[in-house]
Amino acid sequence: MIPLGYYWLNVALLAVGTISIRGSIIALSARTKISERVKQIFTFIPAAILPAFIAPAVFYHQGQVEMVMGKERVVVLVLASVLCWFTRSTLATVGFGLAALYLFTNL
Amino acid sequence: MSPYRRGFKSMLPIAPGIIPFGAVMGTVSADAHLSFFQTVSMNLIVFAGAAQLAAVDLMNHQAAVLVVVATGLIINLRFLLYSAALSPIVQNESFFKKFISAFCVTDQSYAVMTAEQDKFKTNHEAVQFYLGSCLCMMIVWQSSVVAGYIFGNFAPKSLSLDYAIPLSFVALLIPTLKNSKYVMVALFSAVVSLLLYKLPFKTGLIATAILGICFAIFLTRKKAAK
Secondary structure, three states: OOOHHHHHHHHHHHHHHHHHHHHHHHHHOOOOOOOHHHHHHHOOHHHHHOHHHHHHHHHOHHHOOOOOOOHHHHHHHHHHHHHHHHHOOHHHHHHHHHHHHHHHHHO | OOHHHHHHHHHOOOHHHHHHHHHHHHHHHHHOOOOHHHHHHHHHHOOOHHHHHHHHHHHHOOOOHHHHHHHHHHHHOOHHHHHHHHHHHHOOOOHHHHHHHHHOOOHHHHHHHHHHHHHOOOHHHHHHHHHHHHHHHHHHHHHHHHHHHHHHHHOOHHHOHHHHHHHHHHHHHHHHOOOHHHHHHHHHHHHHHHHOOOOHHHHHHHHHHHHHHHHHHHHHHHHHHO
16 A cells, blocks of 8 residues: 555656656757757667566566566566567557466466 | 647547556556546646556555656656757747646657658647647546556456556567667666665666666767777
8 A cells, every 4th residue: 555645745746857857948948959869868768767677577576586486477578578579569568468477377 | 620630630540559558557556556536646747657657666665755756757858858859849839838738748749740740831730739639648548547447446366467567668668679789778777677676765776777878878889989
């Protein structure tokens, strides 16, 4: 259960921070330009941060490296990644992943 | 047809791609025992899918406020690029339209706007088109989150809905891996995140993001020097 005060503080700060990012250059000037180098680095942000959510959720499931209980999550992740690579579909990736994990863990 | 309507219609082909992600957001919110009001409020005032999903996941693990907010904002940094692209177009609009335009900046609205950029006669027309596409995006996103939230409240626990978060991030990540350098950064971040996982209050996440970006700078600089 997420404590109420903690939740709203996070949401409020995230909202203010996000609109600041979104509105910053619009508020500054129409002439503000972002260098190509910075643009290039920004394209790496998903690769830099998203695996930090994916890897621990797969390998540290239940709070520790658990190669027996967590193995099905690794297999599902690999299969879902391959499927995503070919289909580029969120629906296929998430739908297949959840269904496969259900089958692995319940059958 | 008015620019607003054209914008709305242009977003329709892209909208189905948003639905599964919105549904995951709603389902995960329900799974985290967030109330309907909390879920919808966050959607309305933050309106940034990946950052919201990351935030709910981190809050569920009682991460430090600084970590939750910093992580969300790092994910949202890409909006700076879209804001820069939108800036010259909205400069002569009212404060209200500028604010709404900024608030509605998303990957999808930016993509639709860029695809149609050469067809506008005036900046005013472009803004109207953009706001129309944003309205469509907002309706589809909110509806899919609500649908996901309802589903999440009824779905059986055996479905392991928590796993929808890493799966959604896989779906977001893979299309961005344009060449081997992106793959190397992703693998680097995965390994570092595991090594730093035990750091308190999930601070390892921020450290991973910073190290991952530094690694990307290193990789791309090396290429420039050759």
